[in-house]
Amino acid sequence: MYKRRWVVLAIFVMYSASNALQWIQYSIIANIVQRYYNITSTWVDWTSMIFMILYIPLIFPASWILDKLGLRIAAISGVLGTCLGAWVKCFSVSPDLFWVGFVGQSIVAASQVFILSLPAKVAAVWFGPDQVSSACSIGVFGNQHHFELTSGWRATQFAAFRDSMKLSKAYRRYVRSSAQAAAIKPGLPMPISP
Numbered sequence: 001m002y003k004r005r006w007v008v009l010a011i012f013v014m015y016s017a018s019n020a021l022q023w024i025q026y027s028i029i030a031n032i033v034q035r036y037y038n039i040t041s042t043w044v045d046w047t048s049m050i051f052m053i054l055y056i057p058l059i060f061p062a063s064w065i066l067d068k069l070g071l072r073i074a075a076i077s078g079v080l081g082t083c084l085g086a087w088v089k090c091f092s093v094s095p096d097l098f099w100v101g102f103v104g105q106s107i108v109a110a111s112q113v114f115i116l117s118l119p120a121k122v123a124a125v126w127f128g129p130d131q132v133s134s135a136c137s138i139g140v141f142g143n144q145h146h147f148e149l150t151s152g153w154r155a156t157q158f159a160a161f162r163d164s165m166k167l168s169k170a171y172r173r174y175v176r177s178s179a180q181a182a183a184i185k186p187g188l189p190m191p192i193s194p
Contacts, residue, residue: 005126005135009122009126009135012139015079016142018082019111019143022105023051024048027048038095046102047101050105054112058113059113066117066121071118071125074121075118078118079111082115084107085107085111088101089105092104118139119137119143120136122135123136
């Protein structure tokens with residue numbers, strides 16, 4: 001077995017995470033996306049649902065490509081689609097171009113079908129019989145635990161939190177006064193959310 005198989009698996013995990021991260025990219029800051037693009041919450045929900053909807057019809061051709069054309073072509077197709085979709089979304093910065101972002105999100109969603117089919121194949125091709133199950137579970141880890149692997153969502157949430165906190169100086173005063181009241185009168189519940 002090749003020593004570089006672990007590098008290949010690590011690259012696949014990061015590639016899988018980069019696709020999965022984009023799945024709920026808009027949903028985690030739904031209120032800000034709604035305000036910025038002047039759209040309803042239904043459209044924000046569609047940015048994540050498109051992944052599940054496109055998976056159903058596209059898994060069959062993706063599986064055929066994986067079986068007939070091989071691991072390399074399937075992986076490259078998924079990588080290029082994920083990259084292309086991310087670049088298309090970069091052109092949706094204007095508040096009237098939500099549809100461009102949605103097209104980019106759809107391209108990334110279509111690329112997901114290649115990624116979700118690959119962990120078992122990567123494990124079978126690159127690892128021996130005694131390591132296949134471990135390699136497969138590590139490969140799935142990239143898609144399932146993308147939040148832990150990447151910190152972009154933390155930056156997005158922090159920026160969204162900072163934006164919403166600018167809107168509510170009164171809320172900060174409320175929290176401060178509640179904390180003071182709690183210090184004076186034990187047992188008073190502390191506010192958890194606005």
